[in-house]
Amino acid sequence: MRVVVIGATGHVGTYLIPRLVEEGHDVVAVSRSQREPYQPHGAWSKVTKVTIDRTAEEAAGTFGQRIRDLKPDVVIDMICFTLESAKHLVEALQGHVQHFLHCGTIWVHGPSVVVPTTEEQPRRPFGEYGIQKAAIEAYLLDKARREGFPASIFHPGHIVGPGWVPLNPAGHFNPEVFVRLARGEELALPNFGLETVHHIHADDIAQICQKIMANRSSALGESFHVVSPNAITLRGYAEAVAGWFGQEAKLRFLPWEEWRNTVSEQEAQATWDHIAHSPNCSIAKAQRLLNFQPRYSSLQAVYEALQWLIVNKKIEI
């Protein structure tokens, strides 16, 4: 099949494009051509690369037509962030694609209620990003179920892989947190350290895209979480990282209002975003309907990403 991937050279595309090529698809990779995938792979030589700036083309009203002109059987949209953007593309592709896969986020859920959170739970998103992604999901599901637009949605957790800094045990992205734990230095965590994060290896997101395509009739008009089998607490995560370096985690726990003053404003904001969600999502639906089998636990995924940071001297232990 001819598969057009919009936003093809990022975290997920790095794994997804080689998997699609190996499956025998005719792959078209759309991006602005400003960056390369995180890892080279021979499969990229078999891909048609198309340079399109979505933002500029949407402003001109031409983006949907550009994608339609690529004559896709399947479109995988990795970079849709507003309802307006989703509507523009769907209107252009209605009746012209066999399957449309949209990348959402587990932040379509607000704070967790009954955990693990299932796809069926009512959406209570907060923050512009989650609110827009939830609106896109509601729109696509309605289009699929009422009008037969062939949409399926996958909602990743925090994406991890070699090549970039994973969400750390303090709930932000400063790699210094890993260094402190590896050296056996004290680390302060907010509250009791019992709020959760839910990672997913980028390759497992690539896997679910293949499974959604392979199980089209089960996946049409459906959303799927794509996360590791289990969420982890900040405390447990910190203890595991310290243990990888033969250390016992020296943790100190501070109430949020005190803790936030121990980090930069940007780090505090990132942590707040993550722990206010404290995701803990179920993958039972994807396992049941798609036979999704994540290769990585959260800690395995982070371990691999951390090894990459060390070997490539991005952090020094």
Ligand SMILES: NC(=O)c1ccc[n+]([C@@H]2O[C@H](COP(=O)([O-])OP(=O)(O)OC[C@H]3O[C@@H](n4cnc5c(N)ncnc54)[C@H](OP(=O)(O)O)[C@@H]3O)[C@@H](O)[C@H]2O)c1
């Ligand atoms: N990061 C996370 O932890 C996380 C968690 C949950 C959900 N998600 C979702 O994951 C999706 C992002 O996937 P990703 O992390 O694989 O992507 P990514 O690493 O951010 O890469 C973005 C891709 O899109 C291209 N791109 C960016 N702006 C573009 C534009 N205006 N026009 C055309 N191409 C453009 C980039 O290449 P160029 O720069 O060369 O154009 C690149 O190929 C989003 O929908 C996000 O909501 C992410």
